[in-house]
Amino acid sequence: MIAINQDLVFFAYKNHKTEIDHFIHSTEKKIKSFRAKPTRTLKKKKVALLLTPLQEDYLDYLSANFKDIILGTPDDLLKFATHFETIIKAVDLGKESKPYIHRVFRDRLLCIMGYNSQRNKFYSKYFQGLGIKACVYCNSQLTISVKRQGLKNKALYQVDHYYPKSYYPCFSVSFFNLYPTCANCNLSKSNKPLKFVLYSNNPLLFSKSVFQFSISQISITNYRVNFEKEKLEIEFKGGNSKEMNKIFAVEQIYNTQKDVAEEILLKSIIYNDTYKRSLEKSFSKLYNKKDLNVQRLILGNYTLDTEIHNRPMSKFMMDIAKQLKLI
Incomplete structure (x- = not known):
């Protein structure tokens, strides 16, 4: 529900530079190998792919x-997407695309x-380092x-691709194309286009959210009379809230x-x-901690x-509290 400074992605890259550079190098080699000798897996056997x-x-x-x-920024990805479109249109790589040969190519490339x-x-x-723990779309x-892995369960980040990976396999691991979400929002968005920027270099976008709960x-007045929650x-409201409500049912979620x-x-x-x-006077030592305050x-x-990416429902609770002058 708010952008983050795209510099944070570059800081994260520096913190994991060795691991990321190794991944980039090894994956690039795999792409070149696939280009030189294309194969696909069919019935657990590798067969030639033309x-x-x-x-x-x-x-x-x-x-x-x-x-x-x-490592391309959102502006870079837009330029790359425009060029990829001149080679093979994204819709031709999509799930229901024709010819079928493009879907086979896409699936192999995604692998x-x-x-x-x-x-x-x-x-x-990586995402813990960015400080994103709550869904960037609904925040709920x-x-x-x-995910079940062998005999154990493993907690994994759910990630939406701003440029859908079924249309743009080329961006399936591009850092600025990865939006951490909850499973519901990821499923709801699917391949739908959405006007929402998560990574930005514009302070106006990452200093204050355009959305408002x-x-x-009238219902506040009625509650104070009959206490019926x-x-x-x-x-x-705010921003493209109509689109967010249409795709993610945000207002309906929070009315629960x-x-x-x-x-x-x-x-x-x-x-x-x-x-x-x-309270502040009685517990002054506690309230003087840098990461805590009376309001929080x-x-x-x-x-x-x-801070709304840090914890679910923070945006909702903060806005209501400000409306009621609690904080």
């Missing part, structure tokens, strides 16, 4: 620009690019899903969280300014727009 001239051009361009594609391997081995520590759930004023009406809204409403009555000052402890969640 590439079309366009597919050869696609691999040549990918190989020649591979590191820049993996070579190694997204599943990276998700299993690398993305957990963690970006973690559980609120409780309708089910009649509280949650609203979600009326108990949380009610708790914030009650806190706004109980925690008046005098009471908050007394009272709300039970993060209270700054720039």
